[in-house]
Amino acid sequence: MDWDDAYANATHIPGGADFPAQWRRDSDAFRKTMSVLGRARLGVMYGHGPREVVDIFLPDRTPKGVLIFVHGGFWRMFDGASWSHFAKGAQSAGWVVAMPTYDLCPRVRIADITRQIAQAISVVAHEFAGPIRLCGHSAGGHLVSRMLAPGLLPKDVLSRIQKSVPISPVADLRPLLNTRMNDDFQLDAASAAAESPVLMPAPSVAVTVWVGGDERPAFLDQARWLAEAWNCEHIIEPGKHHFDVINGLLDANSPLMRSLLEPVDA
Template structure:
């Protein structure tokens, strides 16, 4: 399809195939080390993938950071990303890693509503403020949480900051990729799921994207920043797979932003 190459990340990242197994190995070691401070596989909906892993801060928590994984709504799950909770945990924030059903078993619109259900479940389970972050498709999903009516007013009021990382903010170009065979979107459904077409939110938000990402991801981030009049951070020397590494560092700009 016309835009398949434009949205191909792995083909332009050296040793791209090594990243998923490396993530999985680091995540498994992290969960084992967390021991009783990890509550794994907490269900928030009827299907097996509607679950999150919750990691508790060592001391009294200042709040909860929610992370939503990427994978073009087609792959991956919560168990691959556990170690990216390190930065926020070190700053005494709880961290939840949210999983959801995948296309083509469900639509992107259904995934969006699953993530809203997960955030609502976490709000009922834990006290205090919440922040949201997500990578790639996960960046799209956390941005969608800011749409009017997506979350109940009491839950929305607890969201203090949102940091989409390399988000897909306009889904209409994906109609011209072969992935749409699984997404099954038409122009109307792609527009309905596009954060760039949502009203600008009141919730503080900053967008992160790697300087070495595919041009379309830089354009997607810039389009959302412009549509919502919010700042973006273009991280030098980072591509689509390593731009999330900063979540492991409690002193990184993004972790400090998400865990004030």
């Protein structure tokens, strides 16, 4: 099996190489508009490093709560500023949206990124009141899933998380040991297992695993493995690939946003 091809996305999506530039253009336009309106707080530091910053977008009313979105890129690419426009759906529905940036492999290890995201969530949680929802895409789906592990977040923060929606998550890192990407990750069997949500206890937080129906088989497997391990809701959105499965975040009334933001039964 060609493990590198199994986890490749851009080469299997028509126009796949063009998505990052378009995301950045849309994000830049959104950031400018929100800054003019006074509804953006950009580059808020949650740590001491230059990439330990979070962008925060405010609704035009009293917030219903906080959505924290963590971007993907195989822990090796991008920053939060490439994804700002995906705050539109939740922001228009009355939620504060926070989008952290984090350090990248190989400069740091995935376990370090996990700790950074926990710190970012804690800082945001202490800044804004109300319920918290988590969402992340791909590697970001891994990271928001990891946040539900016992002892990673302070109890007062974890108790406020009502729902997590990992989108196309990498939930079992052990297959990545077989990829060339591991030259950057520097995972071994023990560290891959320690960072794999599928091997964590099932959380008490409501979780919906979301994945596109046209994704690579490896990502369909990863989503299914997490849903089975945690016995949680598993949505396969028809006709969506790895790069457009997040488009539902743009629309407050999309099925993805309804799953993420609607009230959760006690």
